[in-house]
Amino acid sequence: xxxDVGFWILQSLNALQLSMLLFLLSIGLTVIFGLMHFVxxxxxxxxxxxxxxxxxxxxxxxxxxxxxxxxxxVAATGIVLYLGLIRKMRRSGPMAQVLVTFGLxxxxxxxxxxxxxxLPLAIETPALLQGRINILGIDYPAYRLFVIVLGLAIFAAxxxxxxxxxxxxxxxAGVDNDAMAACLGINVERLFFTVFCIGCALAxxxxxxxxxxxxxxxxxxxxxxxxxxxxxxxxxxxxLKGAIAGSLIYGIxxxxxxxIAPQMxxxxxxxxxxxxxxxRPMGLFPTKG
Amino acid sequence: xxxxANVNSGYGETQxxxxxxxxxxxxxxxxxxxxxxxxKSTTLKTVMGLLPTQxxxxxxxxxxxxxxxxxxxxxxxxxxxxxxxxxPSLSVRENLELTARRFSGDWTLDRVLAxxxxxxxxxxxGGTQLSGGEQQMLAIARALLMNPRLLILDEPTEGLAPIxxxxxxxxxxxxxxxxxxxxxxxxxFGFATSLADDVVVVGKGQIVWEGSANExxxxxxxxxxxxxx
Numbered sequence: 325x326x327x328d329v330g331f332w333i334l335q336s337l338n339a340l341q342l343s344m345l346l347f348l349l350s351i352g353l354t355v356i357f358g359l360m361h362f363v364x365x366x367x368x369x370x371x372x373x374x375x376x377x378x379x380x381x382x383x384x385x386x387x388x389x390x391x392x393x394x395x396x397x398v399a400a401t402g403i404v405l406y407l408g409l410i411r412k413m414r415r416s417g418p419m420a421q422v423l424v425t426f427g428l429x430x431x432x433x434x435x436x437x438x439x440x441x442x443l444p445l446a447i448e449t450p451a452l453l454q455g456r457i458n459i460l461g462i463d464y465p466a467y468r469l470f471v472i473v474l475g476l477a478i479f480a481a482x483x484x485x486x487x488x489x490x491x492x493x494x495x496x497a498g499v500d501n502d503a504m505a506a507c508l509g510i511n512v513e514r515l516f517f518t519v520f521c522i523g524c525a526l527a528x529x530x531x532x533x534x535x536x537x538x539x540x541x542x543x544x545x546x547x548x549x550x551x552x553x554x555x556x557x558x559x560x561x562x563x564l565k566g567a568i569a570g571s572l573i574y575g576i577x578x579x580x581x582x583x584i585a586p587q588m589x590x591x592x593x594x595x596x597x598x599x600x601x602x603x604r605p606m607g608l609f610p611t612k613g
Numbered sequence: 614x615x616x617x618a619n620v621n622s623g624y625g626e627t628q629x630x631x632x633x634x635x636x637x638x639x640x641x642x643x644x645x646x647x648x649x650x651x652x653k654s655t656t657l658k659t660v661m662g663l664l665p666t667q668x669x670x671x672x673x674x675x676x677x678x679x680x681x682x683x684x685x686x687x688x689x690x691x692x693x694x695x696x697x698x699x700x701p702s703l704s705v706r707e708n709l710e711l712t713a714r715r716f717s718g719d720w721t722l723d724r725v726l727a728x729x730x731x732x733x734x735x736x737x738x739g740g741t742q743l744s745g746g747e748q749q750m751l752a753i754a755r756a757l758l759m760n761p762r763l764l765i766l767d768e769p770t771e772g773l774a775p776i777x778x779x780x781x782x783x784x785x786x787x788x789x790x791x792x793x794x795x796x797x798x799x800x801x802f803g804f805a806t807s808l809a810d811d812v813v814v815v816g817k818g819q820i821v822w823e824g825s826a827n828e829x830x831x832x833x834x835x836x837x838x839x840x841x842x
Contacts, residue, residue, distance in 0.1 A: 490714055496702040497711055504698035506682035507661055508712050509759060513681075611702060 330462045335579055337459070341468045343575030344475025345537075348530035349548060350555040351482060351567040352523025358499040358562020358611055360516045362414060363421045366405070366428035368552060370524050372545030374398045374531025376436050379447045379540045387450035391532050398528025399521045406520055414516075429546060436542050444539035471533055478526070479568055486564055495519060499562045499611050551578075554593060558600050560607025569608055614639045614794060615660070615678075615690075615763060620669035622659040629655040631818040632669065637763065637811075642795045644809035644826065646802065646840055652818040653798040654695060657767050660796075661685055661692045691761035695768040695798075697752040699740035706736040708755055718760030725754040728784060746777035753784070763794045770801045778804060802840060806830050814839045 353367045377397045378390035405428070413421050449467040456463040486492035497505040498512050506512045531544075538544065551574060559570025577596055581589040600608065615637040623629040629652045637643040645653050658664045660671060662682040671678045679685050686692070700708055709732070713722045726733040729750040735743060743751060749769060756764055769785070770778045778801070785808055789795065799805035806812065806826040814822040814835070822835055829835055 490710070493703055493707045493711055496707075497700045500700040500702050501698050503663055503682065504694065504700070507663070507686050507692045507694075508755070509683050509686035509715060510711075511683045 333460050333462050334464065335583055337464055337468065337472065339575040339579035340572075341471050341575075342579060343571040344472050345530055345534055346548075346551055346555050346574055347475050347479060347568055347571035348526050348533070349552045350559070350571055351478075351564060352526045353552055354556040354559065354561055354563065354567045355495070355499070356520055356523045357556070359495060359502070359512075359519055360414065361418075361502075362410065363418050363425065364410070365422060365425040365549065366432060366545075367523070367527055368547075368549035369429045369432035369545035370398050370401060370527040371531040371534070371548055372436060372540075372542065373401055373432060374528030375535040375538075375540045375544060376440055376445070376531070377528070378532035378535045379445045380440070382447050382535075387448065387536070390447070390535070391450075391529075394532035395525035395528040398531070399525040401528075402521050402524025405524075406517060410520070429549075433542050433545065440542075442542065444541040445535075446539060447535045449536040467536060471537070474533065478529075479564075482564055496611075551593075554597050556607075558597060558607060560604075560610035562611035563609045566607055566609035614674055615796070616672040616675075617656070617660070618670050618672070620656075620659060620671060621667040622655060622664050623667070624655075624664065628667070629818050630659060633659075633815075633819055634669075635813045635820055635823065637794065637796050639794055640792050641810040642789050642797060642808050643811045643813065644805040645796065645798045645813055645815055646805060646829075647815035647821075648839070648841060649800075651815040653815050654767055655818075656815065657692065657694075657765055657796070657798055660765065661690070686759065689759075689762035691756035691759040691764050693749075693752045693756050693764070693766045693769060695771055697748045699743070699748050699751055701739065701741040703740055704736065705732060705738050705740060705743065705751060708740050708751055709736075709758060712755050712758040716759045720757045720760045722758070725757050728757075728787070729754050746773050746780070749773060749777070749781060750784075753781075757788075761793075763796065764788070765796045767798045768800060769797070770799065770804055782808065802836070 349367065349371055353364065356362055356364055374394040374397070378394035381390035381393050409424060409428070413424055453467040453470050455466050457466045457469055459469065486495060494505065494510050494515060498510065498515055502512045555570035555574050556567065558573055559566025559568070573596070574593060577593050578589070581592040585592070617633050617635055620630055620633040621628060622633070633652070633656055635643070645656060647653050655664060659666055662680050662685045666680070673688060679688055700711070703711065709722060709725065731747055732750055732754055735747060740751070753766070753769070769781055773781065782804055785795070789808060797805055797809060806829060809826040812824060812826050812829045813820050814829070816839055821839055822829070
C-alpha cells in the first residue's frame with residue numbers, strides 16, 4: 325500500500341515537473357499571441373537554441389553560467405528576429421506569419437546543426453542539485469524538484485506582475501484591445517517588443533532547464549512545439565491562467581496516461597484537445613477581449 | 614485647435630472620407646452630425662490615427678499631428694469610442710488607473726469619482742459587470758484622467774436609457790462650462806445641439822453644411838435634408 329502511494333506521489337511530481345517545463349514555454353507563446361496576434365511557430369526552436377547555448381556554456385564555465393546566460397542569448401536572438409522579420413510581418417496576417425515562422429524553424433534547426441553537429445549533447449546537472457531529496461516519503465531527484473520550484477516561482481512572479489502592477493495592467497489592456505490601449509497613450513508597439521523579448525528569454529530558460537533532463541538534440545524544438553501549442557489551445561490564448569492550467573492538464577494527462585493506459589497514452593491528450601475545442605472553442609481560460 | 618484639411622480616409626480599399634475639412638476651436642464644443650454611414654465615426658478614427666490619412670492633413674494648433682494613436686493621445690487628445698471599449702480583464706479601478714497613473718493635471722481619480730459617484734461604488738467590479746450607462750461613465754472618466762486638451766466622443770448616448778442620457782448630458786455640460794474643448798459625434802439631434810456651439814453636417818464623407826448650433830436648430834429645411842429630422 326505504502327509502495328502504491330509512493331508510486332503515485334512520484335508520478336504526480338513527474339507530471340508537475342513536465343507541466344512546469346511546458347509552462348515556461350507556453351506563457352511566452354500565449355502572451356505574444358494574445359498581445360501581438362502573432363503566430364510564432366519558431367518559439368520551440370528558441371527553446372532548442374537555449375538548450376544548446378546552455379550546454380555550450382556549461383562545458384566551459386559550468387551549469388549556472390549557462391542557466392543565466394542562455395535566456396540572455398535567446399532574448400538577443402529574439403531581438404534580431406523581431407527587428408529583422410517579425411516587426412515587418414505584424415500586419416501580414418496569420419498565414420504569412422505561419423509560413424515565415426515555420427521556415428524559421430528549419431533555419432534555426434540547421435544553424436544548431438552547423439554549430440554543434442547532429443549528435444545529441446549531454447549536460448551534467450549542477451553539483452548542488454545532484455542528490456535526491458526525501459519528499460512525502462519518496463526520494464526524488466533534487467534537480468527535478470528545482471524545475472518544479474522554478475516554474476512555480478516564475479508563475480508567481482508573472483501573476484504578480486500581470487495582476488498587481490501598472491505594466492501588467494497595460495499588458496492585459498493590450499491583450500484585451502490593443503487599439504484602445506494605444507488611444508490611451510500606451511505605446512503598444514514598445515510593449516509588444518518587451519513582452520516578445522521576455523517570452524524569448526523564458527523559452528531560453530526552459531531550454532537551459534531541460535538540457536540536463538533530456539538530451540540536447542537539433543529536433544528538440546520541433547518535438548516540444550506540438551505540446552506547447554496543445555497547452556495554449558486548451559488553456560485559452562493570451563492568458564496566464566490558461567497557460568498554467570493547460571500545462572498542468574497536459575502534464576497530468578501525459579504522465580498518468582502513460583501509467584494507467586499506456587496503449588492509449590499518445591491519443592489521450594489529442595482526444596482531450598478535441599473535446600476542449602468542441603465544448604470551449606476559445607479554451608478553458610480565454611482572455612476576455 | 615484641430616483642423617482637418619481635405620482629408621481622404623477609409624477602410625482598406627474602401628474610401629469613406631472624400632476631402633473632409635473642418636476646424637474645432639479651442640474651448641468650444643463641435644458636433645459632427647449626419648446620417649448613418651455618412652463618415653462621422655470614420656472621421657474620429659482618422660483623427661485618432663486608427664485609420665490612415667490617405668490624403669490631406671490634420672493639424673493640431675497649426676502643426677502636423679502625430680500619426681500613431683499613442684502619440685496622438687499623448688499630445689492631449691482623449692477618445693471615447695462608440696463601443697466604449699472598457700477593458701474586460703481590468704477592474705473599474707484598474708481601467709481608471711491605467712490613465713490616472715500616467716497623466717497628471719487637474720483631473721485626478723478623486724475628481725472623476727466626484728463627477729461620477731456611481732463609479733466609486735463599483736471600483737472593484739470587472740469592467741464588463743457594469744451597465745451600459747456605467748460603462749459610458751467609465752469611458753468618459755478614463756478619458757478625463759488623461760487631462761486632455763480635446764475630448765472626442767463618439768455617440769455617447771447610443772443604447773442608453775433616457776435618464777442616463779440626461780445624466781451624461783449634464784456631466785458633459787459641466788465639462789463644457791469648465792472650458793474643455795470637445796468634438797461630439799451624435800445621432801441624437803437634441804442632445805448634440807443643446808451641448809454644441811458649432812455644428813458640421815457630414816454627407817457622403819464630406820462636410821455638406823456648417824454653422825452654429827442655434828442656426829441648425831432654427832433651420833428645419835437643413836435638418837430635413839441632411840439629417841432626416
